[in-house]
Amino acid sequence: MENTMTISVRDLMAYIHRSGNIDNRFRSNTTLTEGTAIHQDVQKTYQEEDQKEVALEHTFVREHLSIHLQGRCDGLLQSDEGPIIDEIKSTARDLSEITEESDPVYWAQAKGYAFIYALQEQLQAIQVQLTYVQKQSKEKKKFLHTFSMEDLTLFIEECIDQYMSYARILLHIREQKESSIPDLSFPFDSYRDGQRKLAGSVYRTIEEKRDLYAQAPTGIGKTISTLFPAVKAMDLDRMEKIYYLTAKTVTRATAEEALKLMGDKGLTLRSVTLTAKDKICFQEETICQPDYCEYADGYYDRINDALVDIMMNETQMTRPIIESYAKKHKVCPFEFSLDLTNEADVVIGDYNYIYDPRVALKRLLPDQKKKTTLLVDESHNLVERAREMYSARLPEREFLLISEDWMYENEKLSKSAEAIYKSLIRLRGEAKQSFVLEDLDGGWEEALERFMEQAEQQLQNEPVDDQSEHLLETYFTTQNFMKILELVDKHYKIIGELEQGEFTLKLFCLDPSHVLQETTKGFRSSIFFSATLSPFGYYKDMLGGKKDDYILQLPSPYQTSQIDLVIAPLSTRYKSREQTAERLAELLFDQTQQRKGNYLFFFPSYQYMNLVYHHFKEYPVNIAVQEQGMDEERREDFLAQFLPGEELVGFAVLGGVFSEGVDLRGDRLNGVAVVGIGLAPRSFEKELIKDYFQKKGRNGYDYAYVYPGMNKVLQAGGRLIRSETDHGSIQLIDDRFLSPKYVQLLPEDWGDYRVVR
Structure with missing residues (x-):
């Protein structure tokens, strides 16, 4: 029985023909959507007898292994000299920089389609065309070649032969997977309550x-x-x-x-x-340029060997494994992980x-x-x-800075940024607070495109410094704004946002x-x-x-007896905090005295946490306090203090890094307190969300405030019971927890509560 490997023409040619460096000196990051739109614009110019998105496939057989090659060519055009395979590529580069030799991978891809079509139609020769479209100006540049069937056959056979060794590795890996799955059993002796139902x-x-x-x-x-x-x-x-x-x-x-x-x-x-690029990058700064980073220099010349090595020798390619192979083969670890x-x-x-x-x-x-x-x-x-993710911002200040920074070096760029700045100033008008705009006029897209075009030209060969780095950031901010602008519909509001005198135009996604x-x-x-x-x-x-x-x-697998739930009806509203802080500290200390051990107390904000800490530190208790902006190492140090048999109180922020995803089993954690109901402060945006859902027939206040807030409470409380043997106390401190709305939102295993007056 023959084994079959399926690969696209694009992937085959990328594997065989890619070479050179990673060079993100400037890359305009054309999205798949933008690329598709450019393709469609070109295809609209085709004649009636021309075809677009033509599916092509052919199978090659080598020693009991079949390589099924497939893909879609962008265009199949008819001319007096016969059919033309048209391959369309969008580019941010100036078309004057592009020559016939610029992109061997593109030619290889087009020749792959040409071979399959010529074979199907029994042609002796076929024309191949590369059509470049400049992304901003939409100008086109075309290169046309005629290839004999003999040349195309020789070319494709060489590609398949070069791919065979990698194909066998992929086949071996696939066979390993397929043979190991049928007999795989659940990796524990038994299922916990509810586990089998979830898995099924x-x-x-x-x-x-x-x-x-x-x-x-x-x-x-x-x-x-x-x-x-x-x-x-x-x-x-x-x-x-x-x-x-x-x-x-x-x-x-x-x-x-x-x-x-x-x-x-x-x-x-x-x-x-x-792993995020800035975390896994080997260099001090993530500058993906061959003259700065040895792992970017010649990346595509070495990546295939790195892929073969790691795929043959590893099954779990975690961050440390990826880093070790990346160093061995001198390839960028982030791009390596994406290729994997x-x-x-x-x-x-x-x-x-x-x-x-x-x-x-x-x-x-x-x-x-x-x-x-x-x-x-x-x-x-x-x-x-x-x-x-689906919201976007244009800050007025950034365009003002660019217009000033580039005034003498690049007048066109400076003026394009100034035009956006002035448009933002006009939108702002005399407003003293945030407001909603009904729509943006068509001139906006034109102004933004003009700025992006000038920024692209400046950034093409710009060495990295603070000035160009700021321009690059603003370019991507603008590009993202334009992407999101295409999505704006009834689920959005266009906002003029005013914060501390700074004005920002925002596309705000109310409902994602x-x-x-x-x-x-x-x-x-x-x-x-x-x-x-x-x-x-x-x-x-x-x-x-x-x-x-x-x-x-699924119901909780734990017994309600594992949790001693207490509700303390103390007001934690903003206006009451100064008056109740001392009593709150007393309630928290009392909880630690019920059972010796480790506790985590969660507060709605750093400010409130510090207010209560001022009173709580008078008690004879060891305290660890969450700090703003803790890096991973400091977070781990914070959690490492929670050891079985210790008596430690951790002060943390509700909705922060310690209120979910933290697993302190057994006597590493004996109690949790949640101060407040997790409500976000009233804000312009939250009120827009509330009004939007109210108009949709939902309870807008609950959608904007109550449900997201209560989720933070449940997550924080969920830090306590992590196994069948865990026991401990949860204290919910706020009088609103006793209202019917909040009682209904408590989990079943929290249902048996008592009230501390």
Whole structure:
């Protein structure tokens, strides 16, 4: 029986023909959407007899291995001299810089399409055209060549022969995976309560190509209960890849541990963990230029050897593994990890690699998405993250600075920035506070495009210094604004934002559900799960859920007797804080005296935390206090102080780094207190969200304030019970916790509470 490897013409030619450096001196970062729009503009100029997006495929057989080559050529044009394969490429470069020799990979791709079409039609020769389109000016530059079938055959055969060794490695890896999945058993002796149901629901959802929203309480083992069935589902037809998406580094580590457990049970597949560029970069500054970074210099000359080496010798490509191979082969670790996503079976990374239009992986093409399942961990976080991702800002001050900085060096650039600054000034008018704009006139896009065009020309060969760095940042801010501007509809408000005298034009996404739904629908299946998708209707609604999606709400596996829940009806409202701070400190100290051990107390803000700390420090207790802007090392030092048998009180901020994703098991944590109901302060934007949902027939106040706030409370309280043997106390301090609205939002296992008067 022959084994078949499928590869696109684009990927084959990139693997064989790429060479040279990573050089991000300036890269305009044309998105897939922009590139598609440019392609469509060119295709509209085709004649009636011309064809676009022509599917082509051919299979090559080598020693019991079939290479199935497939792709779509942009255009198949008819001319008096015969058919022309047209390959369209958008570029930010000046067209005068582009020659026939500029992009060998593009020619290789076009020749691949030409070979398949000429073979199909039994042609002796065929014309191939590269059409470059300048992204800003939309000017075109074309190169046309005629290739004989003999030359094309020789070319494609050489490409296939060069690819064969890598194809055999990929086949070997695939066979390892496919042979290890059927016999893979759950990596624990037994399932916890609810675990089997969650795992079964995930498998069935993937099998039926649907989506699932699951609330699985803390301690149920969500990571293994979603990853294990998703891996087992790789046995299904056309299910090839898993993206495990998280908001925090600590949950990425949990996913890695789950894969290791399955590996110990015999699973053999490849996983890669993506780490942010600024964290994994070997250099002091992330300047991706060959004259600054030895790992960028000649990257594409060395990357294939690095890929073969790591894929043959490693299964879990975590950050330390990637770093060691990157140093060995002298390749950029960040770009290396991105290249590994093409071949890895499981990709672990932040939400933004799928959802953020600025950094989402462009290499994940529609056909690959259909074979990919998303596992979205702690998905309650995605609501606010998506709102940020799909909003954009234009700060008045940045354009003023650019107009001044470049006044003498580049007058055109200076004037284009000045034009935007003056437009922002006109919008601002006499306003003394933030306001809503009904619309932006058409002149805005033109002004922004003019600025971007001038910025691009300046940045093309600009050495990195503070002045050009600021220009680059403002360029990308503007580019993102234009991307988001295309999305603006009834789910948005255009805001003139005034803060401390600074004016910013903002495209504010009130409701990210429609964009999340659009992104999610391209994938085979998506599993959204969290310990706190409560209230369920709110989160399903906000995450873009559909009527036919599956839902699952699992009860807590723990006994209510494990939690001693206390509600202290003390006012924590802003106007009461000074008067109640001393009594609050007393309530917190009393909690530590009920049972000796370690405690974490959460406050709505640093200011309030410091106010209470002033009173609490008078008590004979060891205290660790969260500081603003703690780096990872300092966070780890903070948590390392919570040791079994110690008596330590940690002061932390609600909704901050310690209020979720922190796992202090057993006697590392004996009690938690949450001060306040987690409400965000009233703000212009929150009020817009409230009004928007009110008009949609929802409870706008709950959507804007109550539900997001209560989620922070539940997450913080969830730090306490992490296993079947954990016991401890939770104190909720605020009189509003006793109102029916909030009592209904408490989890079932928190239901048996007592009130401290």
